[in-house]
Amino acid sequence: MPVSGSPPPFLFDLDGTLIDSVYQHVMAWQEALSACGIALSVWRVHRRIGMSGGLFLNALQRETGRALDPGALAALAEGHREGYLRRASSVVALPGANELLAVLASRGVPFAIATSSAEQVAAAGLALLELPPGVPVVTRDQVQRAKPDPDLFLAAAAKLGVSPSSCFVVGDSVWDLLAAQRAGALGIGLLSGGYGEQELHSAGAYRVYADPADLLAHLEETGVRPPA
């Protein structure tokens, strides 16, 4: 239930939203797929980043018309994990990410992070952020279903002790924005994951900004006011 008078809590996606890691995920998936003999164009991989890995692999089997046995599915997931971590040293925080989180913290705006990544991969990204103590983080391991199901954002709101419908969800992918709608939250899209602006609007974005720095520059639009 939205509360009048207080700024909305923020639920942040991680990859492509706070850290510049989408393209490393894309290349790691493509490498893993290629190693398993699966040819999928790179742009099609890109458009799946941020969704549940399980759903990605389901869709992949349908699209390629090729059923994968449990061993192949495990090899793909492990290949992606290994390939991403090998590339993780080139990942940095997105412009304005730490500044945005610091401003929210200084103004008493609650926020949490909710990512489709498993704990180990998420930890490598979280290490790039200067998170104040006590910021809730929800990873893939903690929920039954990842994006575009709403579970991650519902769990993040629960950890903050707020209603999901009172929150802004900030994400770079259509999966974040679809999950936001499922959670009853308003979605803020960021171009920093490489989607087009219209793709984010079509997935239900309430507003679209370039990256965290651009969101910070327009923060009043979300109801977060400067100190009186």
Next chain:
Amino acid sequence: MPVSGSPPPFLFDLDGTLIDSVYQHVMAWQEALSACGIALSVWRVHRRIGMSGGLFLNALQRETGRALDPGALAALAEGHREGYLRRASSVVALPGANELLAVLASRGVPFAIATSSAEQVAAAGLALLELPPGVPVVTRDQVQRAKPDPDLFLAAAAKLGVSPSSCFVVGDSVWDLLAAQRAGALGIGLLSGGYGEQELHSAGAYRVYADPADLLAHLEETGVRPPA
């Protein structure tokens, strides 16, 4: 001058249009920029792929507010070239690319390739295509200005002996489509370079398809008819 009755000639971009190489270019540029101490978000690099490298570096200096001396500019260009060629073994032809070119050839539709890449980088990509003998290829070295200037497509049309305004330009980036408009040609956008559909329409695309296979599946829409 468009000619009634004959199918239009096709002028193809190469990277992201016929071969699946855009993300390798993106990572190579980001690596080169990072090695020169320049932090630029990866999605911003992505949105510049396909434009003239010189214009890219001009825009980069304006956006970062940092002037680069000729040595740094040369190091960036060489770093990208080296980084791309190191990744080139993972590049493949896009789905339907060779089939599309074969169908055009079999139906007597003239076509050419026009790329912002220099000859050495372009050669690695052209080797993935089964080009019939005599298909004109125009590379960066052969014109004064690359995309979004129209020179590459004008030169390609000249090599075919046709008017640019009678041609379809097929490309994955907004730079292709802007250059197509400058050349007086109709632009066909492909999603296979990772741009959003609306971005391509906003840059003037006459039609947008997923990739070469999807264009081939809808080839009648371009006026190329099956054999009588």
